[in-house]
Amino acid sequence: MDKPEMLTIDGNQAAAEIAHLTNEVIAIYPITPASPMGEWADEWSSRNRPNLWGTVPRIIEMQSEGGAAGTIHGALQTGALTTTFTASQGLLLMIPNMFKIAGELSPTVFHVAARSIAAQALSIFGDHSDVMAARTTGFAFLASGCPQEVMDMALISQAATLESRIPIVHFFDGFRTSHEVVKIQAIDIDIIRQMISQQSIMAHRQRALSPEHPVVRGTSQNPDVYFQARESVNPYYQAMPGIVQKVMDQFASLTGRAYHLFDYVGAVDAEKVIVMMGSGAETAEETVDFLNRHGEKTGLVKVRLFRPFDAASLIAALPATTQSIAVLDRTKEPGSDGEPLYKDIVTALAQDDSDQIKFKQQPKVIGGRYGLSSKEFTPAMVKAVFDELGQKDDGVKPKNHFTVGIHDDLTHSSLEWDECFRTDAHNDSFQAVFYGLGSDGTVGANKNSIKIIGESTDKYAQGYFVYDSKKSGAVTVSHLRFGDNPIRSSYLIENGDANFVGCHQPVFLERYPMLDKAADNAVFLLNTPIAPEHVWQSLPESMQQQILDKHIRFYCIDAYSIAESTGMGNRINTIMQTCFFSISGVLPGDVAIKAIKDAVEKTYGRKGKRLVELNFKAIDETLAYLHEVKIPQNVDASFDLSDHIAETAPEFVRKVTGEIIAGRGDQIPVSLFPDDGTYPLGTAAYEKRNIALEIPVLDENLCTQCGKCPLVCPHGVIRSKVYDESLLSDAPPTFKSMAIKGKDFPQGLHMNYQVSVEDCTGCGLCADICPIRDKSNASHKALNMVAYTPELRQQEKQNWEYFLTLPEYDRTAVKTGTIKGAMILQPLFEFSGACEGCGETPYIKLASQLFGDRMVVANATGCSSIYGGNLPTTPWATNSEGRGPAWSNSLFEDNAEFGLGMRLAIDKQAEYARELLQQLKADVGDDLVTQILEADESTETGIAEQRSRVKTLRDELKQIDTLAARELESVAENLSRKSVWIIGGDGWAYDIGYGGLDHVLASGEDVNILVLDTEVYSNTGGQTSKATPRGAVAKFSAGGKATPKKDLALLAMDYEHVYIARVAYGAKDIQTMHAFHEAEAYPGPSIIIAYSPCIAHGFDLKNNHLHQQLAVDSGHWPLFRYNPQQAAAGKNPLHLDSKAPSIPYRDFIETEIRFSMLWRTHPQEAEKFLEKSQQEVLHRYHYYEQLAGLEWPEEGDLEPPHRKLKATEKTEVVPSTSSTKEQTS
Secondary structure, eight states: OOOOOEEEEEHHHHHHHHHHHTOSEEEEOOOTTTHHHHHHHHHHHHTTOOOTTSSOOEEEEOSSHHHHHHHHHHHHHTTOOEEEEEOHHHHHHHHHHHHHHHHTTOOOEEEEEEOOOOSSSOOOSOOSHHHHHTTTSSOEEEEOOSHHHHHHHHHHHHHHHHHHOOOEEEEEETTTTTSOEEEEEOOOHHHHHHHSOHHHHHHHHHTSOOTTSOOOOSOOOOTTTHHHHHHTTHHHHHHHHHHHHHHHHHHHHHHSOOOOSEEEEEOTTOSEEEEEOSTHHHHHHHHHHHHHHTTOOEEEEEEOEEESOOHHHHHHHSOTTOOEEEEEESSOOTTSSSOHHHHHHHHHHHTOOOSSOOOSSOOEEEEEEEOGGGOOOOHHHHHHHHHHHSOOTTOOOOOSSEEESSOOOSSOOBOOOOTTOOOSTTTTSEEEEEEEETTTTHHHHHHHHHHHHHHHSSOEEEEEEEEOSSSTTOEEEEEEEEESSOOOOOSOOOTTOEEEEEEOOGGGGGTOOGGGSEEEEEEEEEEOSSOTTTGGGGSOHHHHHHHHHHTOEEEEEOHHHHHHHTTOTTOOHHHHHHHHHHHHOSSOHHHHHHHHHHHHHHHHGGGOHHHHHHHHHHHHHHGGGOEEOOOOSSOOOSOOOOOOSOTTSOHHIIIIIHHHHTTOGGGOOGGGSOTTSOOOSOGGGGTOOOOOSEEEEEOTTTOOOOOHHHHHOTTOOEEEEEEEGGGGGGOOTTOOOEEOOSSSSOTTEEEEEEEOTTTOOOOOHHHHHOOOEETTEEEEESEEEEEOOHHHHHHHHHHHHHHHHSOOOOGGGSOTTSHHHHTTSOOSBOSOOOOTTOSSHHHHHHHHHHHGGGEEEEEOSSHHHHHHHOTTOOSBOOOTTSOOOEEEOOOSTTHHHHHHHHHHHHHHHHHHHHHHHHHTHHHHOHHHHHHHHTOOOSSHHHHHHHHHHHHHHHHHHTTOOSHHHHHHHHHGGGGSOOEEEEEEEHIIIIIITHHHHHHHHHHTOOOEEEEEEOSSBTTTTSBOOTTSOTTOOBBTBTTOOOSOOOOHHHHHTTSTTOEEEEEOTTTOHHHHHHHHHHHHHSSSOEEEEEEOOOGGGSSOGGGHHHHHHHHHHTTSSOOEEEOHHHHHTTSOSEEEOSOSOOSOHHHHHTTSHHHHTHHHHOHHHHHHHHHHHHHHHHHHHHHHHHHHHOOOOSTTOOOOHHHHHHHHHHHHHSOOHHHHHHHHO
16 A cells, blocks of 8 residues: 555544535535635635546535525435535534435535534534534434544545435534644545445435426425334434444555444453543543553543444443443533433443343443533543542442533532643653734744644644634634654643743733743743843743743744834744744754745745745844843742732632633632623723733824724723813823813813723724824824833823723713714723724724613624623723623524514513503602603713603602512613614624514614624634625635625615614714714614724734725725605705715725735636726715715605615606607607
């Protein structure tokens, strides 16, 4: 047999390789962590890469996973080889079609990166909750435990489904397997051909629906026959295990890699056995091997085929010496007396009626849960499970229904484990850990490092990457292993084991005990602006001590300085990668440099030659600035690691939030967590990430107090307040205050703009928007970005703390229709974990300032739900009265309906409260009741007065001892105005949630919808949505999107009662302000579609405002407001707020890589798309201009203008009957 080709890829790519080769139609929809499978398939088809039969598979992105499943069902029914990729809620949306597909015996494979199901919270990480929820569909379930198995089982499942006709869910653990990069053996294409039965394919095609041999399928059945028909499939399921094993045997004969329905590894005379499936089995196998070499008698059964469950094969796999079994499930089934796999094992043993008795005594079986949401599962935990199976000296029975990996002090289910326990699997391997930010390229560079070592040497390599769930500013920890033997350790590098530790962000020195990971004689590499001779003093005391105690070699480099000088901006990835290879010696220096450059060209080549050249320049200059630090003999640090959560913080913040921030979330016991997923607001204020390289500094002598800088700040770190000058007596000496300007405030007041520098990301948008320049120095503005130094940090921290002590200005006295006035209002959305320069968050922050104290928010899953509601903190906050936005996330697809439900509940309870108020009129008082019922809450003053009345009412109710009074107390808050906001991205509004959105718009209910339109699925990595413009390259549109952007505003306009606005704050901020006020005031459904530049657009977001302006000026994003109240008053409801396109469309799209990269890959298509798009923007603006120019003669005429225009055109074009006759004669 020829030496097989080796690939260094992750589990997702391994599955996609086989799926693309063996299918004709692939229906996809993005969902983490399965999206990359669809991305690979789309990219390969865009390059015309053929499948096994020489034709290019058709890739189709649907509006939802439910849509994808329906498409698959249809394609299967008409004879195509069809597949999909999904996870979690996506799999759940496919369940109705899965029952149909299985019921009709249609062969297909769904490749699932198994992931947690959203319950008390959403989690994007891996476990088996989703596949367990789908286990009754009739699909078979085949499990893989590592990327090699993913590739192998993908092929085995494809072959088995074709022969058996049973559809298969091929699943593997999300992230732990789907995103683990490892060196594997490729499967030769000739082997794939031999595995796929052409006869089975022909049979599948012959069963297709066709007018040549018509049948009816999918009928409706009655009680007399449904039961029998359901049982008719039994022979297929009975044959299925044998077919899968036969296919596995064929695969083994062709590749040498043998699999069984249940694979046993361990001692032939094992007494204690673990049964499990998925990636955890890799860790368990490593542990079993180690324990048995040290005298234990342990074993492991890896479950491959979970459904149909073949009990005889399970029992055959168990050693006859088995005395006790622990079944580990990576899921939780609340209310059950055991999880699914445990119940299957117990049932199999209980029902075993074979003639030959295998076991001397029936083995004792216990079950446990582990690894939910990618929770670590280590050899120490495996050993703890085996220890639990052993004989107890005190006679206590082994704990059943246990948990391992957590500390359950509530129901006491958890097992203790020895965190110091290790196997010897890595005694001869090299292990490295890298700490970086999501925006600095650390993960990308380390993925390339794994590929370089895997492809340039004979060594085996493994890479796994840990993310928190913030956006591009997320902390990332990369775990890399290299060695001479295959690596099956599906767990992170543990404390004391890393040979190399890289710190790519100096701020991490004060936050994380990184050298806890370091082994003796390890290497520590630090990116820091501090000179080598002074860098030792920048380390905390504990880190200095660890360097001395562990004899760690210490290197430093100022990577940001090199990146800036070479034009790389803040991308330090290739610089730090070059340092790693130079120091570690994993590869010879010249070989490493060449390999890094090759990887750069491969990674960035499509984005332009200039980017490649910049990376090359940075690589070439790196080593001259890499320094080994001379280690002193003694510790002389002036500080140490400390938790920065103040003792005055609330108890929950100290015990839970602060622990998660510090990276100790794994150690928090169960009892401290809210049981229903309810968390306090305002916790982002405690995080203080300190990730900015530069911060804004105000020149108060130039400032005109326009308010633009706090408006555009994506993270809400710039605040303004107005106050009496006398309050400045205790101000710090560097606190900058100005006398108030303008006529909107009484004279004698002062105001200022203050920056919370510890929360700033340094995006620079505030300085960019500042309109005031020094006449004597045009480069100097009223707000300027300067280097973020320790001295400036301390100074501005003190100023911020003082600023917070100043009172908030009375919002009833503020003109909130002006930018300056609105920005004095307290933002109740601040310090989010959104990307640096995010285009979405300024809109949310603005809404929170204007309406936050009365907002109820339904937030669709997506970027805004992640930076808005992801632990450890939330940016949603409260004011001094404790009021603030009440926020919740349901799902991705149902957000409009979720928000509608909120509105209905509030309105119903308000109606009930008014009814009770009438009943209690005599007790409460006529005047108060009348005032409450007739209150005008159209202004801030009116709202404040109504709240005061309701407070008085509540005080009165306390004195009334009746059931009606208690009832009214419980709903009285709804007598004050509440503002319901439905917030989400374009993936939700244009695609998966559009049906619900349309229904909510049609309902006429008073909800406010904010669509944050990034024109792409931002949260899942940048896939195409119906909001994506024609010609844009995105994931799932590798060849450029061929169709135009959906006009959501025009569709909404078809209803006569919907307020609509298209806004772009960076192009016209006051129009955005007016739109928000009008939308919230409108007594019906309103929708604001907000242009939101995103990193997926392919430009530096510090130029966010420029790109918004270009989008408007080119006609890509016309600004307008549509207000039906204007029509009711006899005026045209449509008001255009932007002028006709003034620049060519090319001038806009050439500035963004999402468009320009198409000229490098598909230049002819790019030109065609551009030509069409130019025509479209001109036509669209002309059309809107026509609509806005229509006369509106009648009061109360609500007919939408596009219908009036059509009617006008028909009148003009179609001649009358009489005139036609005259012309004919």
